[in-house]
Every structure is written in C-alpha cells, then in structure tokens.
Amino acid sequence: MSAPATDNYITHARGLRSWLFTLDHKRIALLYMMSIGAAFLLGGVMALLVRTELLTPGKTIMTANQYNNVFTLHGAIMIFLFIIPSIPAIFGNFLVPVMLGVKDLAFPRMNLASYYLYIIGALFAVAAIGHGGVDTGWTFYTPYSTTTSANVIAMTLGAFILGMSSIFTGINFIVTIHKFRPPGMTWFKMPLFLWALYATSIIQVVATPVLGITLLLLIAERITGVGFFDPNLGGDPLLFQHFFWFYSHPAVYIMILPGMGIVSEIIPVFSRKPIFGYKAIAYSSVGIALLGFLVWGHHMFVSGQSTLANMIFSFLTYFVAIPSAVKVFNWLATMYKGAISLDTPMLYALAFILLFGIGGLTGVVLGALSANVHLHDTYFVVSHFHYTMMGGTVIALLAGLHYWWPKFFGRMYSEFWGRLVCVIIFIGFNITFFTQFVMGSQGMPRRYYDYISRFTIYHQISTAGAYMLAAGFVVMAVYLAASLVRGRRAPANPWGGATLEWACASPPPHDNFASQPAAPDPYDFTGMEYDANTGEWERR
Amino acid sequence: MPLDLSKIVFSVQQGYTPREQSFWMPPPGSTGAHEVDWLMVVLLYICTFFFLLIAALLVTFAVRYRRSRVAGPQPSASHSLPLELAWSIIPLAILIVIFHFGFRGFLNIMTPPDDAYAIQVTGQKWAWMFTYPNGFVDKDLHVPVNTPVKLTMTSEDVIHSLYIPAFRIKRDALPGRYTTTWFEADRTGEFELFCTEYCGEGHSAMMARVVVHDKAEFAKWLQDAGAFIDRLPPAEAGAKLFSIQGCAQCHSVDGSGGIGPSLKNVYGTQQPLQGGSSVLADENYIRESIMDPQAQIVAGYQPVMPTYKGRLKDKEITVLIAYLKSISGAGRKELEFEAGGKKSGKEDAKP
Known part of the structure; x- marks a missing residue:
C-alpha cells in the first residue's frame, strides 16, 4: 500500500495566488476542469432550451430570434469552449507528464498562458452573448454572417483566441512527447492515450491556423467591406465553406481521437489483457489525423461544389472510416478471453463502442452521395454528429473522468450511482438522438424554430430523452461532489492499471515522482493482484 | 464469369422500394426518389448488420468473460496481421461498392435530361x-x-x-x-x-x-x-399577388406581429419610423417601401426586406396598393368613394 500522502499537488501550496499563477500541470488541469465544466453546463442549458422550444410547433417558450441565438450558442459553446479543449486540456495536461514519469510539460508557462487564452476567448464569447447575441449557427456561413446585425465579430474573435489556446496546448504536447520520454520508452511502448494526444496535437497545430485566418478574413470583411466571401462585394461564399471545413473537419478528429485514446487505456485494464494490435491502434490514430485533412468537402455535397470534387471527397471519406473500424475491432479483440469487470469506467467505454459505432456507421450512409442529397442538413446529420461527438467524445470523457477521478482527487465515488447514471445516460441519449435519425430521414430540416405537425411526435420523444440525460448529469454532479467529502480514500492503483500514473500516489505529489521511474510495459498485467483489504492492485 | 452487378441492383431496387411512407422515408413522389431509397434500404441493412455484429461480440465477451465467472485472463494472441487485414480490407471493399452506387445515383439525380x-x-x-x-x-x-x-x-x-x-x-x-x-x-x-x-x-x-x-x-x-391581374378586380388581384409573391411570410394582414409590420389598417394612417419621425402611408410611401425598402424603416423592425425593383411591374404594384386599401379602414372609404365617384361620373355623362 502506498504511503499516506501528506503532501500532494492540491495541498502543496495554499492561497488563491498559488492557483492562479500555478505552473503545475496538474493544477492547470484542474483549472481547466472547472472552466470546461462550466462551459458544459452553459451549453447543456442551451440544449435544454432548444429541446423545450421544440416541444410544440410554433412558439413554445421563445421567439424565432431567441431560438436562433440559443442554438448558435449551444453549438459554439459546446464546440469551441467544451469539446475541443476538453480531453486534451483536462486529462492530457494532468496525465502526459505523469505517464512519462516527469515533473511537468516541456513549457509550463505556455501551459498557463493557454489557460488564460482560453479564459479570454470565453469572455469574448460571453460578451457576444451579452451584446447583440449571435444568430449565425456555429458555422458562421457567409454571406449571412457578414450581413446579420448580430455580434459576429466578438464571437469570432473569441473563437480565434480559443484557437491560439488550442495551438499552445498542441505544441506543448508534441514537444513533451518527443523530448521527455523516459529511458526505455520507445514510440511503440508509449501508452496509446499519448499516441492519440500526439495525433490530436498535430491536427491542432496544423489546422487551427486556417480557422484563425478564415475568421480574421470574416472580421475584415465585416469591418472594411473588402469582398472575400460576399458576392455583392466580389467575393465567393463557397470559399468560406472550404476554408471553414478545412479546419472544422480535421477538428472533429481533434474531438474524437483523445476519446479513442481513453477507451484504448480503459479496455485492457478492465479486461486484464494486453491491448490487441497495439501498432494498428497507434497507426490508425495517425492515419485518421492525416486522412482527416482530405475529406472536408463532404460537408458541401449539395453546396454547388463541382461533381468531380464531390466524387473525390466521397471516395476519400470512405477511407477515413477504416482506421476507426480497425480500432473498434481491436478493442473487441482485447476483451476476448479476458477477465472483464464492468466498473463504471468500463461501462462507459463499452457505451462508447456502441454509440460511436452507430455514429460511424451512419457516417457511411451520409458519405454515399445520392443518400447525402436527401439527408444533408436534416436531423439525420444532427443525430449523426451527436452520436460521434456526444455518444463518442463525451461518453469517453465520462469514462476518463471516472477512471482518473481517484487519481485527480484521491477519493473513490459511489460505484452504484456511477453505474446507474451510466445506464440512465445511455438510455436517455438513445431516446434523444435515435429519434432524430428517423425524423431527419423523414425530411425534418435542422436549425428549424417551427415545424410541420407530422414531426411533432419525434420532437416530443427527443425532448423527453434530453430531460432524462440532464437528470443523469445532475445525479452525477451530486455523487461526484459527495465523493470529495465522504468518499473512501483512493489507493494509488484502484483499477490495476500498468501505466505510470498508477505508480504514483493518489493524488500525485507536487513533483509526481521522487526520481525518474523506469518505463513499464503499459499493458502488461501479469502478476498483478487485487488486495481486498486495501482496495489496491499490487504486482507480486 | 463476371458478376453482373447492375442486374442484382435492379432486382434489389424493385424489391425494396416502398411506395408508401416507411419507418425511415416519406412517401416517394419522383423517379429519382427510387434511386435514393433502394440505396438507403441497403445501407440501413449493412449498418444494422455491422452494429449487431459489434454489439453481439461486445455483449458475448462481457458476459462470457466476466471476472466473477473466469479464474483469470487466458492467454491469446496480442495481435494478428491476417485478422487485422481482414477487418480493414473487407469493410473497405464494401465501402468502395457503396461509394460506387452512391456516386452513380448522384449523377442520375443531378443530371437533368436535355428536354427538361x-x-x-x-x-x-x-x-x-x-x-x-x-x-x-x-x-x-x-x-x-x-x-x-x-x-x-x-x-x-x-x-x-x-x-x-x-x-x-x-x-x-x-x-x-x-x-x-x-x-x-x-x-x-x-x-x-x-x-x-x-x-x-x-x-x-x-x-x-x-x-x-x-x-x-x-x-x-x-x-x-x-392573366389574373387583367381578369380580377384590382383589390382581389392584389390579394392574390400578395399571396403569390410570398409577402405573407413576413407581413400579416390581421394585425398580428411578424418579421415585418402587419399591413392591416396601414394605408392612410401615420406610420412611426425609426428615429422618431412618422410618415403618412399613402400610395407613394407604399410604392417606395416595395421598391426601396431600406429608405424608411418602421420603428421596431429590422431593415431586412429585399427590394422588388425590377421584379414587380407598375400594374402589379397598383393592384397591391388596391389590396392594402381594402384591408384598411381609411383605404376602404377611398375605394368606395372611387367606385361611387366613377358611378356618379357615368351617370353624369348620361343625357
């Protein structure tokens, strides 16, 4: 059993200044966790407002303009303030140095700067909400976004600054993973979570500047009237869509790859088996990152893009499906002949496989050109990306949250409530979003304030599911908060993980490790046994 | 012997294209709908198959290898190139076939015949x-x-x-x-x-x-x-044109709110403008509001109306004005007066 940790990163220094100016990657991760959690709460409230408004056709609780603002904010907050930073900034920040057995990231000050850029970007977004609102949808399509009277400039400046924050995090991870690996940890002995973050960081550093430039051009067009995108000024509205998706399609892999990394960590640990096909999973992360740059045009099949471009983008889209399929089958093969325990993190990881499976498979439907013409910009698409982004990334984030919660805070949460809420969220999610597949395929367009009566029943089922989801999250907040006060003290290694974070105390001390630990095989569980007295796994 | 895919596809198309509303699709109404529907049906079967495969493996393993049921993990291969190639290449082959039919259908539904x-x-x-x-x-x-x-x-x-x-x-x-x-x-x-x-x-x-x-x-x-503008009385023709041109999307005629101001009782009354002034809504004001909508904005509304310059003929604007008169108290009197005046004029002309 680990020595009772009297000094850990939380108690190491006291006072507000010690938090606001901290260079400790673990404290910055906690700051991110609180801020990103607040963003998720705000985005979630917006989602409930949207679903409540759609409970009946016509006006239910708000006007069309208010609705347009609310759905825009739901999308913009969830994408830019929540899901893009979420896993890298919280779990990446906390775990990259610990998994490498070092004290901190390569650039601790840059890490803190990325957090404050995030806060400044978020303030711009909040300012936009307070002054004029934003009604463009999170995609800011021109010429609507250059002609609306809403406060597009503040919002896009916010997204621009958040992009800088994202780039800082990416650079930090790339350098740290290249330079700080301990002796003996070759590329193919790294935990797969680090591979996933590495691939993610490459996309962040390469793609985000394109978004930044695009948003600046948009701002320039609004302020100076120089025509980049507005045809009345001699611009081309499709150019904006190309620029935007050149970032935003790779960005969906920024969102999903870290989630896949979490699932790749959890499944071996709870199956007590080495990950099946380590190299295939590692390469597939890189493959997704590279192929992800070549498929942006599949968002534009009915936009007026040429038929040749449509053909090429549809073809390439099918190739990006393969690395994801490889991962899913490799996870399943890892479970084969294992000794599987369905603790809360594992339940979420399995929920991820099922929900992301549906999200990925419906992507195959959308990639088919003729079917896409019917389904584009309907609720089928809305449902597809919620299955990948919420059923995928958010569920993976919850898996990671429950997996690393003892490491973050040194306390165990209630396993009963953990599993129950996982089931509630799984069911609530499917009620909310599977309905939307059917409704979209039946012809319901997205971003609609009002709808014709034949869609009413679908909207009402979907809204009921959304309330169920919300209830699940409320209960989760309660039992997680309760664990901080009353939870059993967590041992260093409650799940039997073999990666280095489980070799240091829960919560880790300020310096993580007293001396540089040797690189372990991250998926070798032989000889590990569970001690029921201490609640801890030890290697014999 | 080469596989004749198109024949298979044809038989699938015949067999799987419902005429009525199905669980997934609204009732089809065009030749192109069938081009999409059969592929959707096939795709949904493929998706369902793979989802059930994943779910079955997942549930089977989770139950069969529960920690409480097994003594511990049993050794098995840590990787298998043939297996991994199989679950890369087989899905890829299926995906390329899907791409092919998606693209072919797309060309059909996007390329109009010359005599359209x-x-x-x-x-x-x-x-x-x-x-x-x-x-x-x-x-x-x-x-x-x-x-x-x-x-x-x-x-x-x-x-x-x-x-x-x-x-x-x-x-x-x-x-x-x-x-x-x-x-x-x-x-x-x-x-x-x-x-x-x-x-x-x-x-x-x-x-x-x-x-x-x-x-x-x-x-x-x-x-x-x-030909309705020449056939119908002006106010009725105006009402029809009002509907055809889509004016009612933004302007109600019963006094209720909308994206633009309601047009009930507008003609012949003072309209409050942005900036505090007001204007009498006469024929010229209405004409200007249609041809140059941004010139004078009614207080409380956004300047979002597009111009109809070059899209409406004078004759059409005249009947629209007649219609607006007919839904305004002041305008109705005017119409009656005009009608009465003409009548009396005719009577005067009689010897």
Missing part, C-alpha cells in the same frame, strides 16, 4: 419565387406529372437550399451564381418544400408547396395564372 421543362427559382429571405417560361411568378412550385423539370436557382441575399423530401432532392441557392437540380414527379398531388440552409429569423417559415398536376391541368393552370 425549365423553371427559374429565386430564394430570398424568407420565400421562394418560381418563374415559369411565360414570365408568371408564383410562391409555390407547380409542375406537370411525368415530365422532367429542371430548376435553375439563385438567391437574392444569403445562401438558401431547396429541399423536397418526397423527391429526395436538395440543392443550395447561392447569391451571385446559378445552381441546378431536376426531378420527374411520377404522381400527382401536393408535397412539401423546405429551405435547408440556415438563413435567419424566418428560416423555418421558408416553406412552399409543390403541386404536381396532370399535364393538361398544368397547361390550363399556367394560362389562367398569368
């Missing part, structure tokens, strides 16, 4: 306008059955997208360029038409009807439709 009946489409916030070969403009899309119809689309302002679920077609309408799509309705009736590119406050109200007539009926409809 041409209709011009203009999207604007927040109504569609369909211009027929004889110059008649309507807010609804009327077409003959069993005839290929080609839509050439553009937009007056932001990007819109024309979507007819029953025909499975969708295409964006962009400002400053033309895009086309086509369909051939294979049964008569009425269908929904939506805007599917977000365009602001009235986005979800930007709907229209698609009315598929039989061929003779369509010819008669088009002939009658074009």
Whole structure:
C-alpha cells in the first residue's frame, strides 16, 4: 500500500495566488476542469432550451430570434469552449507528464498562458452573448454572417483566441512527447492515450491556423467591406465553406481521437489483457489525423461544389472510416478471453463502442452521395454528429473522468450511482438522438424554430430523452461532489492499471515522482493482484 | 464469369422500394426518389448488420468473460496481421461498392435530361419565387406529372437550399451564381418544400408547396395564372399577388406581429419610423417601401426586406396598393368613394 500522502499537488501550496499563477500541470488541469465544466453546463442549458422550444410547433417558450441565438450558442459553446479543449486540456495536461514519469510539460508557462487564452476567448464569447447575441449557427456561413446585425465579430474573435489556446496546448504536447520520454520508452511502448494526444496535437497545430485566418478574413470583411466571401462585394461564399471545413473537419478528429485514446487505456485494464494490435491502434490514430485533412468537402455535397470534387471527397471519406473500424475491432479483440469487470469506467467505454459505432456507421450512409442529397442538413446529420461527438467524445470523457477521478482527487465515488447514471445516460441519449435519425430521414430540416405537425411526435420523444440525460448529469454532479467529502480514500492503483500514473500516489505529489521511474510495459498485467483489504492492485 | 452487378441492383431496387411512407422515408413522389431509397434500404441493412455484429461480440465477451465467472485472463494472441487485414480490407471493399452506387445515383439525380421543362427559382429571405417560361411568378412550385423539370436557382441575399423530401432532392441557392437540380414527379398531388440552409429569423417559415398536376391541368393552370391581374378586380388581384409573391411570410394582414409590420389598417394612417419621425402611408410611401425598402424603416423592425425593383411591374404594384386599401379602414372609404365617384361620373355623362 502506498504511503499516506501528506503532501500532494492540491495541498502543496495554499492561497488563491498559488492557483492562479500555478505552473503545475496538474493544477492547470484542474483549472481547466472547472472552466470546461462550466462551459458544459452553459451549453447543456442551451440544449435544454432548444429541446423545450421544440416541444410544440410554433412558439413554445421563445421567439424565432431567441431560438436562433440559443442554438448558435449551444453549438459554439459546446464546440469551441467544451469539446475541443476538453480531453486534451483536462486529462492530457494532468496525465502526459505523469505517464512519462516527469515533473511537468516541456513549457509550463505556455501551459498557463493557454489557460488564460482560453479564459479570454470565453469572455469574448460571453460578451457576444451579452451584446447583440449571435444568430449565425456555429458555422458562421457567409454571406449571412457578414450581413446579420448580430455580434459576429466578438464571437469570432473569441473563437480565434480559443484557437491560439488550442495551438499552445498542441505544441506543448508534441514537444513533451518527443523530448521527455523516459529511458526505455520507445514510440511503440508509449501508452496509446499519448499516441492519440500526439495525433490530436498535430491536427491542432496544423489546422487551427486556417480557422484563425478564415475568421480574421470574416472580421475584415465585416469591418472594411473588402469582398472575400460576399458576392455583392466580389467575393465567393463557397470559399468560406472550404476554408471553414478545412479546419472544422480535421477538428472533429481533434474531438474524437483523445476519446479513442481513453477507451484504448480503459479496455485492457478492465479486461486484464494486453491491448490487441497495439501498432494498428497507434497507426490508425495517425492515419485518421492525416486522412482527416482530405475529406472536408463532404460537408458541401449539395453546396454547388463541382461533381468531380464531390466524387473525390466521397471516395476519400470512405477511407477515413477504416482506421476507426480497425480500432473498434481491436478493442473487441482485447476483451476476448479476458477477465472483464464492468466498473463504471468500463461501462462507459463499452457505451462508447456502441454509440460511436452507430455514429460511424451512419457516417457511411451520409458519405454515399445520392443518400447525402436527401439527408444533408436534416436531423439525420444532427443525430449523426451527436452520436460521434456526444455518444463518442463525451461518453469517453465520462469514462476518463471516472477512471482518473481517484487519481485527480484521491477519493473513490459511489460505484452504484456511477453505474446507474451510466445506464440512465445511455438510455436517455438513445431516446434523444435515435429519434432524430428517423425524423431527419423523414425530411425534418435542422436549425428549424417551427415545424410541420407530422414531426411533432419525434420532437416530443427527443425532448423527453434530453430531460432524462440532464437528470443523469445532475445525479452525477451530486455523487461526484459527495465523493470529495465522504468518499473512501483512493489507493494509488484502484483499477490495476500498468501505466505510470498508477505508480504514483493518489493524488500525485507536487513533483509526481521522487526520481525518474523506469518505463513499464503499459499493458502488461501479469502478476498483478487485487488486495481486498486495501482496495489496491499490487504486482507480486 | 463476371458478376453482373447492375442486374442484382435492379432486382434489389424493385424489391425494396416502398411506395408508401416507411419507418425511415416519406412517401416517394419522383423517379429519382427510387434511386435514393433502394440505396438507403441497403445501407440501413449493412449498418444494422455491422452494429449487431459489434454489439453481439461486445455483449458475448462481457458476459462470457466476466471476472466473477473466469479464474483469470487466458492467454491469446496480442495481435494478428491476417485478422487485422481482414477487418480493414473487407469493410473497405464494401465501402468502395457503396461509394460506387452512391456516386452513380448522384449523377442520375443531378443530371437533368436535355428536354427538361425549365423553371427559374429565386430564394430570398424568407420565400421562394418560381418563374415559369411565360414570365408568371408564383410562391409555390407547380409542375406537370411525368415530365422532367429542371430548376435553375439563385438567391437574392444569403445562401438558401431547396429541399423536397418526397423527391429526395436538395440543392443550395447561392447569391451571385446559378445552381441546378431536376426531378420527374411520377404522381400527382401536393408535397412539401423546405429551405435547408440556415438563413435567419424566418428560416423555418421558408416553406412552399409543390403541386404536381396532370399535364393538361398544368397547361390550363399556367394560362389562367398569368392573366389574373387583367381578369380580377384590382383589390382581389392584389390579394392574390400578395399571396403569390410570398409577402405573407413576413407581413400579416390581421394585425398580428411578424418579421415585418402587419399591413392591416396601414394605408392612410401615420406610420412611426425609426428615429422618431412618422410618415403618412399613402400610395407613394407604399410604392417606395416595395421598391426601396431600406429608405424608411418602421420603428421596431429590422431593415431586412429585399427590394422588388425590377421584379414587380407598375400594374402589379397598383393592384397591391388596391389590396392594402381594402384591408384598411381609411383605404376602404377611398375605394368606395372611387367606385361611387366613377358611378356618379357615368351617370353624369348620361343625357
């Protein structure tokens, strides 16, 4: 059993200044966790407002303009303030140095700067909400976004600054993973979570500047009237869509790859088996990152893009499906002949496989050109990306949250409530979003304030599911908060993980490790046994 | 012997294309709908198969290898190249076949025949306008059955997208360029038409009807439709034009609120303007509001109305003004006076 940790990163220094100016990657991760959690709460409230408004056709609780603002904010907050930073900034920040057995990231000050850029970007977004609102949808399509009277400039400046924050995090991870690996940890002995973050960081550093430039051009067009995108000024509205998706399609892999990394960590640990096909999973992360740059045009099949471009983008889209399929089958093969325990993190990881499976498979439907013409910009698409982004990334984030919660805070949460809420969220999610597949395929367009009566029943089922989801999250907040006060003290290694974070105390001390630990095989569980007295796994 | 894929596809198409509304799809109304529907059905089967495969493996392993049921993990291969190649190459082969049929169907539903009946489409916030070969403009899309119809689309302002679920077609309408799509309705009736590119406050109200007539009926409809301004009394013609031009998408005529001000009791009254002044809504003001809508904005409303300069003829504006008079207390008196005056004038002329 680990020595009772009297000094850990939380108690190491006291006072507000010690938090606001901290260079400790673990404290910055906690700051991110609180801020990103607040963003998720705000985005979630917006989602409930949207679903409540759609409970009946016509006006239910708000006007069309208010609705347009609310759905825009739901999308913009969830994408830019929540899901893009979420896993890298919280779990990446906390775990990259610990998994490498070092004290901190390569650039601790840059890490803190990325957090404050995030806060400044978020303030711009909040300012936009307070002054004029934003009604463009999170995609800011021109010429609507250059002609609306809403406060597009503040919002896009916010997204621009958040992009800088994202780039800082990416650079930090790339350098740290290249330079700080301990002796003996070759590329193919790294935990797969680090591979996933590495691939993610490459996309962040390469793609985000394109978004930044695009948003600046948009701002320039609004302020100076120089025509980049507005045809009345001699611009081309499709150019904006190309620029935007050149970032935003790779960005969906920024969102999903870290989630896949979490699932790749959890499944071996709870199956007590080495990950099946380590190299295939590692390469597939890189493959997704590279192929992800070549498929942006599949968002534009009915936009007026040429038929040749449509053909090429549809073809390439099918190739990006393969690395994801490889991962899913490799996870399943890892479970084969294992000794599987369905603790809360594992339940979420399995929920991820099922929900992301549906999200990925419906992507195959959308990639088919003729079917896409019917389904584009309907609720089928809305449902597809919620299955990948919420059923995928958010569920993976919850898996990671429950997996690393003892490491973050040194306390165990209630396993009963953990599993129950996982089931509630799984069911609530499917009620909310599977309905939307059917409704979209039946012809319901997205971003609609009002709808014709034949869609009413679908909207009402979907809204009921959304309330169920919300209830699940409320209960989760309660039992997680309760664990901080009353939870059993967590041992260093409650799940039997073999990666280095489980070799240091829960919560880790300020310096993580007293001396540089040797690189372990991250998926070798032989000889590990569970001690029921201490609640801890030890290697014999 | 080479596999004749097209024959298989044909038999699949015949077998799997429902005529009625199904769980997934609205009832089809065009030849192109079948091109999409059979592929959707096949894709849904493929997706269901793979989902069930994943779910079955997952549940089987989770139950069969529960920690409480097994003594511990049993050794098995840590990787297997043949297996991994199999679950890369087999899905890829299936995906490439899907790509092929998706692309082929796309070419069919996007390439209009040369002899298609041409209709011009203009999207604007927040109504569609369909211009027929004889110059008649309507807010609804009327077409003959069993005839290929080609839509050439553009937009007056932001990007819109024309979507007819029953025909499975969708295409964006962009400002400053033309895009086309086509369909051939294979049964008569009425269908929904939506805007599917977000365009602001009235986005979800930007709907229209698609009315598929039989061929003779369509010819008669088009002939009658074009001539109503000369046939009907001015106020009635104005009411019809008001509806056809889609004015009612933003302006109510019963005093209730909307994107633009209600036009009930507007004519002949003082209208409060942005900036505090006001103006008498007379013929010239109404004409200016239609041709140059940004010139004087009614207090409390956004300057979002598009101009109708070059799109409405003088004769049409005159009947619109007559209609606005007919729904205003002050205007009705004027109309009555005009009618009475003419009458008395005629009487005066009698010897």
